[in-house]
Amino acid sequence: MQKLKGILLLCSLLPGLALAQVAPLGNPQRERLVEQLLLGEALGRDDLVDSALARLQQLDPESPEALAAEARLAIRRDELRRAGQLLNRLQRAAPDSVLLRQTRVLLKVALPAGRQRLLEARARAEQSIPDALRDYEQVLEGQLPSLDLALEYWRLRSRVDGQRPTAIANLEELARRYPGHAGVRLALADMLFAEERPQPALALLHELGGDAQAGQAAAQREFQYLSEQPLHPRSATAWEAFVARYPHTTLIGEARDNLDRDRRRLRDPAWQAFLRGQTLLDGGQTAAAEVELQRAKRRLPDEPGVQGTLGLALMRLGRHAEALNAFAAAQRLEQNTDLISKWYELQEASRYWVWLEQAEQAEQAGQLDKARQLYARARQKQPAEPAAWVGLAALEAGAGRSAEAERLLLQARRLAPADERVLRGLLRLYQAQSNQRATAFLESLPPPSRQLFAAQLRDLRVAALLQQADAALQAGDGPGEARLLQQARQLTPDDPWLTYRLAGRLAELGRRAEGDALFADLLGRQGASQPARYAHALYLSGAERDAPALDSLRAIPVAEWNADTRALAERLQRRQLLNRAEALRAAGQEPAAIALLEGQPSLPAEDLLRLAGWAQARGAHEQALAYLQRIDAAQAESAEARLGEVESLLALGRAAPARATLQGLAEFPAEQRNLRRRVAGAWMALGDLGQARTRIEQLLAEGGDSDPLLLRDAARLHSATAPQQALDLYAGALRDAGELAPQAVAPRDDRALTRASRPRDDDDWLARSLRAETEALYQRENPTVRVQHDHAWRNDDVTPGLSDVKQDTTMVQLDLPLAGGRGWLRLDEVNMDAGRFDTDADGLHREDFGSCAFPGLAGCVSTAQQARGTAFALGWQGGAWSFDLGRSPQGFEIGNWLGGVSYAWDAAGLGWTLTASRRALSNSLLSYAGAVDPRTGIRWGGVTANGASLGLSYDQGGDHGIWADLGQHWLRGENVADNQRTRLMAGYYYRLIERADQRLRTGLTVMHWRYAKDLGGYSLGQGGYYSPQRYSSLGVPVSYAWRNADWSLLLEGSLGWSWATTEDSAIYPLDALIAGPLAEAGALAPDFNQRTGTSGGAVGYRLSALAERRLSDHWVLGGGFTWQQSEDYAPSYAQLYLRYLFEPWQGALPLGGDSLTPYSEFK
Structure with missing residues (x-):
């Protein structure tokens, strides 16, 4: 093949036209004479040549055209010496001209040596056309010196594959230059027929038909052509035209017979079926053509044209074994030698494809050796056909012998450089090795071949970009991944899944609008594409944009939805339902959310689990168990339901069944x-x-x-x-x-x-x-030390020495981690000062203090009513339990051991706290520190509340919350009448603002207290604490808290109304304590020991503020005040505190501050 290419390259240098390589003469008369010379040579009329030469020589005796024509005439007459002389004159007249070179070559081949070499080249043409062409080039020295040699050369060149169009172009030019040369036109007609261009070929023959000398040859060639044509609707017309055109041809009888035959056939239904089959086959309707041709074959089994055409249809249908039989029958029946060759070649081609089919079947059956033998046989049959090479290469590649597979495919490519099967085989081979090699291979293809694989090249480039995008994703380079995906999408803008991935990545990068625009672009072209709509809906659903996702899906008629689309729509609709339910619950409308879910035709196990979880969250564990028990063992969620039962049983305190269920859980x-x-x-x-x-x-x-x-x-x-x-x-x-x-x-x-x-x-x-x-x-x-000082005072109508108490309390507390909780040690330095009693004119006071106001006796000396002492306490808090133990300040007149223990738990959706305690009553100096009666020396006071309380709370994290506290205590003090206190308190609060660093609440607080006795006085036996028989109050509190990184603030206020009732009671409730004063006073009025009860109401308010500031990682400074005002009771206080944390703390400051509560005010 390479050798032939070289020869053709050399041959391309030969002049395309004999005797035509001269410049225009510039003289019309000379041009006409030169044309007459050429016409005479074309017709073989030397007399015309002589006449034209004589006149041309008269015009210019040394004319190159005349000298060259005379030399050619001498060579034809074998006057070679004369020809040599003319050649010498031509060299002087037109040195280095084409005419000179052509004449020299023509003389050379007329000499014996040149003639012999030309004969050898002609003989070699019967053996090897490439070698013959090389010999022609050498003999003719790149020239075509005569018309006959040009005709001979182009006939030979036309026999080379792919060279016939070049030969035709050159013969057409010769025919224009030599219009009278019949041989050129006949040769051109033959080539046009061979090139399947019958119309221009017939036109040439028709021109020659009127020529007396060439007419018979034209008729014979047209007869041959018409005889070779299969029957078609215009067959009779063609023969009619032939008979009319060539009435004197010796073939006229056979032509008339053929005309009659075709007329009969055109009327025959079988031949009509054949014609319809041909027409359908030519129109590409192969399956329909086969039906008609099979019908014709049944009636015309011995017609080779019918068999052969049927074979063509079967071959196009890929039924090569049947085609092989049809071509064999056509070859056997055919009489035309050329058509016999045609049917044979088609038969061999079919056999080739049959072997390939058998090889493929053997390969699929795993019979690789048989497949290899069949491929090898096919390759041997048609070594220039690449299909067998491709099949063998596929076997080698499947066996892992890539190098051998590549060698075979490259050999096939040398045979057929542009064959798509070969290129696809190479592409598969290289792609199995790496996408990079496959890409490089496709990019190396010539543009026409590359265009065949444009889609594959695009996909490879996209795959490479996606691989780079995956690497960027693994490296955490989101923007880099997005850029690579954008490049990939530019190559495949209609790929919905690439658009989905890119849009999703852009959304993650905060560029959701760009992602939306990508889908808008895609849907602008593929709005009716279900995959595109599905990808769009999936993208929207990823951002929980469920409504527009469903709208996008509904752009496709529901009846056309596939299973995936239906499933996605169901998921979206279900999520909408769940989102609505969750939104209702978040808005505090949990009953509506529950109703929404329970309103479904059937409750999925997933929703039963959800409802159970809600019930658990609100503490309704019995209801949670009811939901969970509806999930039976056959459902996939059964095990999770049993686990939920365990969690609810634990919350209900039913450890034994919880343990049993948990142990039985797989x-x-x-x-x-x-x-x-x-x-x-x-x-x-x-x-x-x-x-x-x-x-x-x-x-x-x-x-x-x-x-x-x-x-x-x-x-x-x-x-x-x-x-x-x-x-x-x-x-x-x-x-x-x-x-x-x-x-x-x-x-x-x-x-x-x-x-x-x-x-x-x-x-x-x-x-x-x-x-x-x-x-x-x-x-x-984190160990912590707290130091705080509180200063308390009263602003109401107080009595000096009794209720006009100013109290300073300095607290130091150390908090330490202890036993999985937090322990603390506390010292409270307490200084109480009630002032001095107001005295009468005699310098004595007669206030209700001890026995100083006893009737009939003198008053008491006014003394300062003060108490100072240091209390200590310790405690621990961890999880559900807490306790403390302490003593009232050492230095007080009366000391008491104090303390309490609490246990907290959750049950029935409520928070419960049970507390047992013994607490000091710090209402007054008397109730807290005790005092000594100046007259009798009796010590009394130091009251403690001993009992229990139960706290309740309900708060599900919504806007509302409720609390309550029920307490029953026995109040006892030294030389103080025993008392009982029942206290009921409850409150409701509403969260106006509830944020991480800001809180605003309001609500309603109600209280009702009952005391068995009113012991609020300061006389002997009284307790000095507020204790009406009945007390009720209603308050509206407002609380605002705020904090930032280093500040925390609390502002509170409340407005309240209260009503209290006291019954008549004894001023000295313990008779034993007044025996001495009673004896000293003598007879007294019967009601001297009676106090009249009272009742009344009052409106009060309270304002307070607390702020703290982080000073460093370890120090916090805080302070605040409370101002309280009511008609009979207006205590206020201010405080300042410092907190030191041993370990660094940059967490949030307590929202609203965190001050200490004096130990005397513990609940």
Whole structure:
């Protein structure tokens, strides 16, 4: 092949026209004479040549055209010496001209040596056309010196594949230059027929038909052509025209016979079926053509044209075995030698494809050796056809011999450089190796071939960009990934999934509008495409834009939805339902949310779990159990439902059935990590820390060290016994929740950790849980010293020496982590000053104090009523339990041991706190410190409240909350009449603002107290504490709290109304205490010991403020005041405090501050 290409390159240098390479003569007469010369040579009329030469030589004896023509004439007459002389004259007249070169070559081949070489070249043409063309080039020296040699050369060149169009173009030019040369026109007609251009070929023959000499040759060639044509509707017309055109041809009889035959056939239904089949086949309707041709074959089984045409139809249908039989029949029946060759060639081509089909079948059956043999046989049959090479290459590639497969495919490509099957085979081979090599291969193809694989090249480039995008994603380079995806989408703008990925990435980068625009662009072209609509809806659903997602899906008629689209629509509709339910619940309309879910035709197990979770959240665990028990064992959610039952049973305090259910629970699959974590939490709640620890450690070992929920539970497990490890776990959980920088975890940066514990408004439940628990544990483990000073006074109508008490309390408290909770030690330095009694004119006072106001006796000396002492206390708080133990200030007249214990729990949706206590009553100096009667020396006072209270609360985290407190106490003091107190209090609050750093609440508070006795006086036996038989009040409180990083503020106010009733009571309730004064006074009025009861109401208000400021990581300074005003009672106080934390604290300051409560005011 390479050799032939070289020869053709050389041949392309040959002049295209013989005797035509001269410049225009510029003289019309000379041009006419030269044309006459050429015409005479074309017709073989030397007389015309002689006549034209004579006249041309008269015009110019040394004319190059005349000299060259005379030399050619001498060569034809074998006057070679004369020709040589003319050649010499021509060299002088036109040196280095084409005419000179052509004449020299013509003389050369007329000589014996040149003639012999020309004969050898002609002989070689019968053996090897490429070699013959090379010989012609050498003999003719790149010239075509005569018309006959030009005709001979182009006939030979036309026999080379792909060279016939070039030969035709040159013969057409010769025919224009030599219009009278019949041989040129006949040769041109033959080439046009061979090139399947019958119309221009017939036109040439028709021109020659009128030529006396060439007419017979033209008729014979046209007859041959018409005889070779299969029957068609114009066959009879063509023969009619032939008979009319060539009436004197010797073939006229056969032509008339053919005309009659075709007329008969055109009337025959079988031949009509054949004609219809031909027409359909030519129109590309192969299947319909085969039906008609099979009908014709049944009636005309011996017609080779019918068999052969049917074979063509079968071959196009890929039924090569049947085509092989049809071509064999056509070859056997055919009489025309040329058509016999045609049917044979088609038969061999079919056999080739049959072997290929058999090879493919053997390959699919795993018979690789047989497949290889068949491919090899096909390749041997048609070595220039690439299909067998491609098949063999596929076998080699399948066996892992890529190098051999590539060698075979490259050989096939050399045979057929542009064959699509070969190129596809190479593409598959290279693509299996790498996309980069496949891309490079396609980019190396010539443009026409590359265009065939434009889609594959585009896909490879897209794949390369997507691979780079994946790498960018792995590296955390979101913007880089987006840029690469945008480049990929420019190549495939109609790929819905590429658009989906890019739009999703842009949305994650905060560029959602760009993502929306991408889908708008896509849907502008593919709005009716279900995949595009599905991808769009999926993209919208990712941002929970469910309504527009459903609208996008509904752009496709519902009846046309596929299973995926229906499933997505159902998911979106269900999520809308769930979102509506959650929104109602978040708005405090949980009953409406429950009704919405329960209104479904049937409740899915998922919704039963959800409803149970809601019930658990509001503490309605019996209702939660009812929901969970509706999920039977056959449902996939059964195990989770049983776990929910365990959690509700634990909340109800029913540990035994909870343990039994938990023990019967099958292990959850490894991938259900959250449920396994909840199981560990249940074991933790049952107190089986070993089980809990084993399960949590197993989850951590499985890679759960990046699961914030699991780390939180692990921290809870260790918080009591290994608090620092627990804090490390909380730090890891905050890191994995994206709330703490990784570098702050190991080693733990406590400043960063505590800063991360600050709550934020946008926290989800997990972040809130992690922050709150981290803060609580860190604060529990952070030793703290508090120093506070309170100054209290009264602004109402007070009595000096009795109720005009000013109190200063200095508190120092040390908080320490202890036994999984927080212990504290407290010292309260208390200084109480009630002033001096107002005296009468005699310098004595007769106030209701001890026995100083006893009738019939002198008053008492006015003394300062003061008490000073230091109280101490200690306590502990952890989880549900808390207790304290202390003593009233050492230095008071009467001292008491004090203390209390509390237990808190949740049940029935309520928070419960039961407290048993013994507390001091610090209403007055008498009730708190005790006093001594100046007259009798009797010590009395120092009252304590001994009893229990039950606190209740209901708060589901919504806008509303309720609390209540019920208490029953026995009030006892030294030489004080015993008393009983029943106290009922309740309140409602409404959250106007509830944010992480801001809170505004209002509500309503009601109280009702009952005392068995009114012991509010200061005489012997009285307690000096406010104790009406009945007291009721109604208040409207308002509270506002705010904080930022370093400040916290609390402002409170309330407006209230109260009503109190006291019954008649004894001034000296204990007769034994007044025996001495009574004896001294003698006879007294019967009612001297009676006090008249009273009743009345009052309106009061209270204002308070508290603020604190973070000074550093360790110091906090705070202060505040309370101003209270009522008709008979107006206590106020101011305070200042300092708090020191041993470990750094950058967490949130307490919202509203955190001041100490004097030990005397503990509940």
